[in-house]
Amino acid sequence: MISRIIKHEQFKSEILQNSRTLYVYVPPGYDDEQFRESRYPVLYMQDGQHAFYADDAGGSWDIHITADRLIAEGRVRPFIIVGVSHISNVRISEYLHPMEGNESIQDVESKGHEYERFLIEEVKTFVDRNYRTLDGPEHTAVQGASAGGLVSYHLAFNRPDVFGLVGAMCPYFVSVDALTGKETRLGEKYTQKVPIKIWMDVGEYEGYTVMEKHVRAFADGLIDMGFQPGIDFWYYYVPDSGHSQKDWANRVHAPLLAFFGDIGQPERGELFGEECVALHDSVQRVNPVIFYNSGFVETDTDGVYEVEDPSIIRVETDGRLIPLREGATTIVYCKGKIRTQLSLTVVRELPExxxxxxxxxxxxxxxxxxxxxxxxxxxxxxxxxxxxxxxxxxxxxxxxxxxxxxxxxxxxxxxxxxxxxxxxxxxxxxxxxxxxxxxxxxxxxxx
Known part of the structure; x- marks a missing residue:
């Protein structure tokens, strides 16, 4: 049994008044006689031309390779992937929902609501009509990275009746002017919990493009809203990762396991963080990363910590560090039988x-x-x-x-x-x- 990728070129949108290519991955066995009555969950991918292929404008997620492997291993149920190509000169416009100030920052008209309608009324309607899908929200995922992660996040909150699963990888929640430091929020901070499951991540080496402090603020907001880590929300601050297709390809298996399979059991952990923090620095955190026997990986946002010398520093359950006095000590993260540690020094001051x-x-x-x-x-x-x-x-x-x-x-x-x-x-x-x-x-x- 093999999978296939089917191209639908010049897919016309009456709503957006443009055309693009749709790529549809059907899983191994989809065409076999014995599975003719089977129906499948669907993942809709933003920037779809890079879901399966690389080109001069960027690499590939190679998500079909990951999906084939996870399906063959029995770790996820077979599912369909729809790669929705972007159109370069209107990508940011279509991926932005209207927010105060964002049009002046990006110098585009925000067409997120129109793109939302296009994806639901035209793309999803076409896919449900032509492929054997499970069309309920609990079986329908939307995912993207950067601005694609931003629009996926908005889509799920605006239409939880359609998209019950959302992968927001390195979401472009805040635009930072690298010359002035001015920040403009592009992501809506919702206050009402909706019945969706969310994967959210951000890399260590993303620079001003996407900053961990912004993504973590949105993640904390989701937890405050009532989303439960490990149940309907997963967060991952990815050590040693940048902002490119190769980085997203390296970890795309994790949201696929969360959406369509079983994440398995924790196997080991590693505690990441700065080795030196300032006495009055209240924004530093440690990053406890948990590795599962399925390959799943996440940051524990509600951890248990022990400090060798608790008079030097305190660690909150969300990883925030509260320096108390100068000195060196060791922080130990504990989860079941997993124990991992980080040596840390508190100094009087460090430059911001x-x-x-x-x-x-x-x-x-x-x-x-x-x-x-x-x-x-x-x-x-x-x-x-x-x-x-x-x-x-x-x-x-x-x-x-x-x-x-x-x-x-x-x-x-x-x-x-x-x-x-x-x-x-x-x-x-x-x-x-x-x-x-x-x-x-x-x-x-x-x-």
Missing amino acids: WVTVDIRVDVPPHTPETDYIYAGIPLPRTGEFEFGGAFQVPRSFACEFRISRSMNIMETAVDGSEVPFRRFKATDGLKLCYCVENWNDTLKETVR
């Missing part, structure tokens, strides 16, 4: 902001532009040089490829992909990079 100096040399054929992006926007400082000294939060960590816009990325001289670059901010850090080529100038520079 640190200075990072970044310099980037670009090739002579680089088109005229005022800024390039290397985790943060870099202004032009010379004919073929960008950069400067920048103040960033002390905990700032970023993984990136240097780019001139969302889809114009650095490449090697021959046009091949370059590895991701990354840094974690420390005061006085100096970084020097050299761009060899750009993916939009290959025809002129590569022979």
